[in-house]
Amino acid sequence: MIAIDTNVLVRFLVEDDPEQSRRAAELFRRSVEQDLVIFVPDVVLVETVWVLERSYHMRRNEILPALRRLLAAREVSFASSDRLDRALRDWERGRGGFANYVIREQARGAGCSVVATFDRALLGEPGFAAP
Numbered sequence: 001m002i003a004i005d006t007n008v009l010v011r012f013l014v015e016d017d018p019e020q021s022r023r024a025a026e027l028f029r030r031s032v033e034q035d036l037v038i039f040v041p042d043v044v045l046v047e048t049v050w051v052l053e054r055s056y057h058m059r060r061n062e063i064l065p066a067l068r069r070l071l072a073a074r075e076v077s078f079a080s081s082d083r084l085d086r087a088l089r090d091w092e093r094g095r096g097g098f099a100n101y102v103i104r105e106q107a108r109g110a111g112c113s114v115v116a117t118f119d120r121a122l123l124g125e126p127g128f129a130a131p
Contacts, residue, residue, distance in 0.1 A: 001077065003039040006047040013048070013066055014056060031075040039077045040070070042102055045084065049098040064092055083109060095121040096128075104128065 004027070011017055012024035031038050045067070052058040067088055071081055078084055087101035094101065096119065104115050104127045116131040117123070123130055 001037040001039050003041060004044065006044045006051065009040065009044055009048050010051050013052070016056075028075065036075065037077045038075060042079055042084065042106065045070075045078075046099045046102050060092060064088065080105075080109065090125075094125055096125065100128075 007020075008024045008027065011020040012028060015021040015025075028038065030036065049063055049067070052063050070076055071078065071085055071088070083105040084102065087098065087105045090101045090104075091098045100115075100117075100119065100122055107115050108127065114127055114129040115122075117128050118131070119128070122128040
């Protein structure tokens with residue numbers, strides 16, 4: 001198993017740099033052919049969404065299908081696919097950023113009942129509360 005960094009995942013998803021995109025795609029192809037697993041840390045997924053939104057001006061409805069395919073891919077592993085799936089589902093419907101929902105899911109996994117936040121958009125959503 002190998003882990004990938006945000007820049008590899010972004011190159012794989014957006015294919016904006018011919019050489020780097022080819023190498024990222026080759027890595028994923030080899031993982032399928034050789035039955036290897038690519039580990040994607042939660043922070044890489046969070047950074048990827050941030051990069052896609054800020055640098056590529058993509059919207060949620062453009063990002064969500066790619067992330068869902070990634071979560072369903074047999075050759076890709078995550079610390080907790082269930083936690084990320086819940087974060088994606090809530091990000092699709094919610095008012096916060098993807099990072100907010102990943103934070104909440106990680107906090108729940110650690111036994112926390114709420115995430116204290118000053119983000120007013122999140123205060124009406126389950127799992128978030130004012131400090």
